[in-house]
Amino acid sequence: MKTLITSINIILVLSSIHCQHQNKNGNIDKNLTINTQQAKIEKIELTERTRGFHTIITLTPQSKTTSFNGEENKSSLSSSEWESISQQAAAIDLSKISTLQAPTTGRHSDQAMIANLMITSNGTTYTSSDFDSGNPPKELEALYQKVQPPKKE
Structure with missing residues (x-):
């Protein structure tokens, strides 16, 4: 026993x-x-649009390009800035980015610009669902804060 x-x-x-x-x-x-x-994050792009206005911010490891109604402004991006931004993007489950729910619907009635994020990783581009400019899904909020254009006053 x-x-x-x-x-x-x-x-x-x-x-x-x-x-x-x-x-x-x-x-x-x-x-x-x-x-x-x-x-493997290669590019991040934020698009915000409404009738008459269109802003695209494109970030790559070397540069930041801002286009406002077709007028482009390109500047260099430091490796530390890119590292910080790409870490935020890498923290997101990219396979689910298109199914994330926007917390508000102002874009449906022109109360807010329509925004979305596109993240290119390993040759594949992942596009978020549309959301109100300034009010992304909570899963995208930290990345949006790093990418969004400076506020105009």
């Missing part, structure tokens, strides 16, 4: 160790996936 109990305890201890080992590997794989996705 003692042998049976000892054998069961040994089996339980070994299976517990094995499960913990698998869990650690799973976390490592998850972190590698996030870091790999993060390194």
Whole structure:
């Protein structure tokens, strides 16, 4: 009887160790996936439009291009700025970006400009659903804050 109990305890201890080992590997794989996705963000584009106005902000690892009604302004982007912005983009589940729900609907009646974000990662472009300018889905809010144009006063 003692042998049976000892054998069961040994089996339980070994299976517990094995499960913990698998869990650690799973976390490592998850972190590698996030870091790999993060390194592959190639371009981020914010479009805001309404009748008579159209703004496009395009960010790449080297530059920021702002187009307002067709008038372009291009400037360089520092590597630290791009790193910060691309980290925000990498934190988003890009496969679900088109299904994110906008918190408001002012764009349906011209109360707000129509906005959307496009993120190009690993050669694939992911486009968000439309949302009101200044009021993105909560999952996109941090990235939107980093990309949006400065407020005009």
